[in-house]
Amino acid sequence: MSVARWLTPGLALACVVAIFAACLLGSTPLPPDRVFAAFLGGADAGDRLVVWTIRFPRALAAFLVGAALGLSGAALQGLLRNPLAEPGVLGVSATASLAATFSLYYGLVAFSPWILPLAAITGALAATALLALAAIRTRSVVTLILIGVGLSSFAGALMSLLLNIAPNPFSLSDMISWMLGSVANRSFDEIILALPFLIAGSAILLATRRGLSALTLGEEAASGVGLNLRNQRIFTVLGAGLATGASVALAGAIGFVGIVAPLLVRPFVNHDPARSLIPSALLAGLILVIADIGVRIIPTTNELKLGVVAALLGAPVFVWIAMQRRAAYD
Amino acid sequence: MTKLTATNLTLKVKDATLVEAASLGLVPGEFIALLGPNGAGKTSLIRAMLGLEYPTDGHASLNDEDTRRLNPIERARSIAYLPQTRPLAWPNTVRDVVSLGRFSHGAALGRLKPADSDAVDRAIAACDIKHLADRNADTLSGGELARMHCARAFAAEAPLLIADEPIAALDPRHQFRILDLIADYVKQGGGALVVLHDIQLAARYASRLIWMKDGHIVADGPPAETLTAQRLQDIYGIRATVKDLKIEMAGPV
Amino acid sequence: MRHEAVGVPTVRPLAEDVLILKPDLVVRSFGGGPNAGVFFERAGIPVLQVGWASNVDSEEMGSIPSLIQSMADGLGHPERGEALVAEFRERLSALETQQTGSTALYMTPAGVTTGSGSLVHEMMMTAGLENFQENAGWRSLPLERLAYEQPDVIVAAFFETLTNHPNAWSAAKHPVARKQLDGPDVVALQGAWTACGGWFIMDAIEALAEGGIE
Numbered sequence: 001m002s003v004a005r006w007l008t009p010g011l012a013l014a015c016v017v018a019i020f021a022a023c024l025l026g027s028t029p030l031p032p033d034r035v036f037a038a039f040l041g042g043a044d045a046g047d048r049l050v051v052w053t054i055r056f057p058r059a060l061a062a063f064l065v066g067a068a069l070g071l072s073g074a075a076l077q078g079l080l081r082n083p084l085a086e087p088g089v090l091g092v093s094a095t096a097s098l099a100a101t102f103s104l105y106y107g108l109v110a111f112s113p114w115i116l117p118l119a120a121i122t123g124a125l126a127a128t129a130l131l132a133l134a135a136i137r138t139r140s141v142v143t144l145i146l147i148g149v150g151l152s153s154f155a156g157a158l159m160s161l162l163l164n165i166a167p168n169p170f171s172l173s174d175m176i177s178w179m180l181g182s183v184a185n186r187s188f189d190e191i192i193l194a195l196p197f198l199i200a201g202s203a204i205l206l207a208t209r210r211g212l213s214a215l216t217l218g219e220e221a222a223s224g225v226g227l228n229l230r231n232q233r234i235f236t237v238l239g240a241g242l243a244t245g246a247s248v249a250l251a252g253a254i255g256f257v258g259i260v261a262p263l264l265v266r267p268f269v270n271h272d273p274a275r276s277l278i279p280s281a282l283l284a285g286l287i288l289v290i291a292d293i294g295v296r297i298i299p300t301t302n303e304l305k306l307g308v309v310a311a312l313l314g315a316p317v318f319v320w321i322a323m324q325r326r327a328a329y330d
Numbered sequence: 331m332t333k334l335t336a337t338n339l340t341l342k343v344k345d346a347t348l349v350e351a352a353s354l355g356l357v358p359g360e361f362i363a364l365l366g367p368n369g370a371g372k373t374s375l376i377r378a379m380l381g382l383e384y385p386t387d388g389h390a391s392l393n394d395e396d397t398r399r400l401n402p403i404e405r406a407r408s409i410a411y412l413p414q415t416r417p418l419a420w421p422n423t424v425r426d427v428v429s430l431g432r433f434s435h436g437a438a439l440g441r442l443k444p445a446d447s448d449a450v451d452r453a454i455a456a457c458d459i460k461h462l463a464d465r466n467a468d469t470l471s472g473g474e475l476a477r478m479h480c481a482r483a484f485a486a487e488a489p490l491l492i493a494d495e496p497i498a499a500l501d502p503r504h505q506f507r508i509l510d511l512i513a514d515y516v517k518q519g520g521g522a523l524v525v526l527h528d529i530q531l532a533a534r535y536a537s538r539l540i541w542m543k544d545g546h547i548v549a550d551g552p553p554a555e556t557l558t559a560q561r562l563q564d565i566y567g568i569r570a571t572v573k574d575l576k577i578e579m580a581g582p583v
Numbered sequence: 584m585r586h587e588a589v590g591v592p593t594v595r596p597l598a599e600d601v602l603i604l605k606p607d608l609v610v611r612s613f614g615g616g617p618n619a620g621v622f623f624e625r626a627g628i629p630v631l632q633v634g635w636a637s638n639v640d641s642e643e644m645g646s647i648p649s650l651i652q653s654m655a656d657g658l659g660h661p662e663r664g665e666a667l668v669a670e671f672r673e674r675l676s677a678l679e680t681q682q683t684g685s686t687a688l689y690m691t692p693a694g695v696t697t698g699s700g701s702l703v704h705e706m707m708m709t710a711g712l713e714n715f716q717e718n719a720g721w722r723s724l725p726l727e728r729l730a731y732e733q734p735d736v737i738v739a740a741f742f743e744t745l746t747n748h749p750n751a752w753s754a755a756k757h758p759v760a761r762k763q764l765d766g767p768d769v770v771a772l773q774g775a776w777t778a779c780g781g782w783f784i785m786d787a788i789e790a791l792a793e794g795g796i797e
Contacts, residue, residue: 004440006667018478026727027725027727027728028727028728031469044728044731046730046731047730048726050730050731051732053730053757053758053759054726054727054730054757054759057728080421081420082419089691108339110378126574170347173750173752174750174751177750177751177752178751182752182753184696184723184754185726185752185754185757186725186752186755187755187756187757187758189758210433210438213426213433213438213439214430214433215419216416216418216419216420216422216430217416217417217418217430217482218413218416218417218418218425219441220382220411220413220415221411221412221413222378223382223402224406224409224411224412224413224431225406225411225431225434225482225486226402226403226405226406226407226433226434227402227431228402228403229402229431231711251784252751266420269440270422270423270426270439270440271420271421271422271428272420272422272439272440273420274438274439275439275440301725307495
């Protein structure tokens, strides 16, 4: 399929363009030549600061978070054989947020800044492990989604409770950012804390993606063609947990983008989950970079949360998929 | 020579005994039909033999290695398995599904090595689905799906094949076609163990019949020896006459 | 003064809890919920409403002296109010400010700053400083602008306590903002000084005036 061959390089190029565009736009538009100069080392110190420490890290953070969620979403969909699976919907992001806020408000991050991403990842892994276990016991799609919804609600409720009793005082806007997601004011400091885990999680998911193809035959036949089911589950869960946890540490809980990207990508890769991973990551990253540009440009009094835009786009898609499900999927 | 053996296999789940003291061997060159009423334990026996289920007693071995301890890849290279339910989670293309038969050889969809690609082509040709190769599987009819899954099993080019009710719910023409494919496979040196409900077809194609009832293997031998009216009555509870391997069924006992 | 308040019994600011205690006087700003004022009136409990200060000392409504006086009157000690106002005005006129046009930027751990239209702005004006922030109202720190130009003085409030919680997305955590705090001219204010228009805002103004001179 000639389209498929151009898909990945095309998306990669689009991401580069979008990130560059994010550096052009802002409260003061910077013309392209000055942005180029700032990237290449010339230009005045002010331009370099704006591009390198303010705009570029923020756009990069949006891209990395989107890519992590797109990758995890595509992988979880392959593992669970379900187009509705995604870290946000399944409660993984909410649990990661809960763990992250716990570590913040109980002062655990005072020991080391690494505690924050590690806490988020622990939360994410706990949720993904729970979901993988549930998936073994129940064949029903609906049950799994419901468990995810329950997990999300529970995590959200615990987070509210936490914020009211924690020793460190809280600010409501902080909680909203954790639950709705934002990359405002993100600098390389935060990116560096999340990056090792993003890389580790992505590497695991990419290295084990072949098995996701086999799962289309169902677990029995997949086992029959040589797939080690237990290992596939463990590695996919581990990779998705690491990538999602790291992205939550960076930007809070952003949902739905992990559903939209694989959905759009799959028709171009013959619906093969393994081949949908990289394009889904790129597309989801692209979506979030563009969404963040929108968030910065739309003239609302308070900056819209990134997760709000993601949900505005993604939730209707979620409902649409749910209504479209062909009998073959069940 | 590849050999799959079950020795005294017993499988108990909670209070139910699914399989009791079953022993059998499968080698290339044989076409074995596994017969028995619903609930006789045929699928459980197969799964225990493959190592997908752990037996409560006895053991199953592939070339003297316990199937429980087998790496899924090793098992897949020796035995191609067609389970009873054949879902497809995604609307994959026919070619991709057949290519999954090469999974144990390291094949990744869309990036097949020449050796794998050739095996896939051979299997597709053998099962006569070349004209369907680029179609999405969710647009196929029952017969076409069955041939596709067969092609997947053959693409593995494994010495042994185990198929659980591969022709259930197919019309007679397609039933013959699938069984012809398996017969060709056996003729070319493969060994097949097929679970069937159609006793007539089993008698016609298989070199050996294994009869199961209530978890036990009741008889094991060529059709000429094991196919009798008494057997049909004992196993299936039906009245029939058998003459020269042709069965005429009269009704339930 | 907060040291003197230690040990005074407290209740949650719920109208019902307050009513049960049958106080002689309720001094409130907005605590107790939206209908608290109505409840207290119906129960016959006198309420002294704390006003809103919007400027330091001018003829307009909301000046701090007028606020002090009205509170003192309401509490039945007008002469103490007058004394406080006199002291306040004395300190005000004793302020040595240099109108050199030094720019100042107000920073909090939450990453917000204010332009014109707030008491904090008025406070800075009174101390002889010009506000670096040009847009009115409370907003996020102007990080991109700080990349190009910096204020002469940083007015850093609430950094000594955790009550103004540094949330994870605060603009004050960004390297560009943090760099400002390492600069030579940072005047640290106690958060309580700038809160809600008490006469202790004079402490802040004096600190600022001093800082503005250096």
